[in-house]
Amino acid sequence: MVAVQKTETVEWEEVANDLKIIINEFYQNANIVANEAPQNKEAYSLYAEITPNPNVMKFVANRMLYDGRLEFKKAGDADGGTIVSEIFTLPFVREVFVSDNYISVSKSEDIDWQDVSLETRSFILEALQSGKPLFGKAEAAQQAAPTAGSKTYSDIENQIKAILEEHVKPAVASDGGNIELVEFKDDSKTAVMLLQGACSGCPSSTMTLKNGIENMLKQMMPGVVENVEALNG
Incomplete structure (x- = not known):
């Protein structure tokens, strides 16, 4: 919008058309679209x-x-x-x-x-x-490249991943972190986990793994998983 204030000695009927032409020419020469509203920034909280x-x-x-x-x-x-x-x-x-x-x-x-x-x-x-x-x-x-399909997971590893997705990751994400299965070692029956975000280097991560995830995997996969090891991301 353009607002113009005139002097008292001039009537609008005498200058309105000329003023309109001048304003339109200004916008055209300045490469400005008169009716274009300014774009709002993304509204984030x-x-x-x-x-x-x-x-x-x-x-x-x-x-x-x-x-x-x-x-x-x-x-x-x-x-x-x-x-x-x-x-x-x-x-x-x-x-x-x-x-x-x-x-x-x-x-x-x-x-x-x-x-x-x-x-x-x-x-x-x-x-x-x-x-x-x-x-x-x-x-x-x-x-994304390392997890884009280059590794083929065993049936046991897929079972562990499914348990993590359903029972562990939602709670870990709420704390600002993430946990991923790196591998399962058949000889020692050990699931190796990668800790990321708030979980990486967290003093309580070891306790969470031993008391929480390890016990859960032992109960849900008896005789298959015996230990859990953590790697910081």
């Missing part, structure tokens, strides 16, 4: 959620961010110009994990989340609303 890992905070958005799981262990893992790369510019950030509608951020141990959680939340929210890509396509393709 974001809240911070503590996790069992004291070094990891989970930042949850009101919409899906990525249908999958991506882990960035250092700043060099993220393409420049992406939201993940910008998160790494915060001096206390050590790792970033992205899945579904949340971003888990791992901080250095000498920093207290009480001092930086609001800053981190505002930083991520502004980055999301800017419309920048969350990460590069090459990053997603590279991390």
Whole structure:
């Protein structure tokens, strides 16, 4: 909309048509579409959620961010110009994990989340609303490559994976992490798990594996699984 105020000595009937022509010519010469409304930024909301890992905070958005799981262990893992790369510019950030509608951020141990959680939340929210890509396509393709069908799982491994999907992963995801089966060792009856996000390096992860997942697998697959080992992502 363009509003014009005239002087009292001029009548609108005398100048309205000429003024309309001048304004239209201005928009045409400036390559501006007069009726085009400004585009609104993406409307995001974001809240911070503590996790069992004291070094990891989970930042949850009101919409899906990525249908999958991506882990960035250092700043060099993220393409420049992406939201993940910008998160790494915060001096206390050590790792970033992205899945579904949340971003888990791992901080250095000498920093207290009480001092930086609001800053981190505002930083991520502004980055999301800017419309920048969350990460590069090459990053997603590279991390997906190892699980894109190159490994053939045995029947036992598929049973373990099914149990994880139904009984374990939902709870782990709610804590800002992820767990994946790496392999099953027949000789020692051991299921090797990869811990990601808030689970990686978490002090309570070992206890959770031994008391929770290992006992569950023993009960649901008696005589098949006897041990669970954890690898940090």
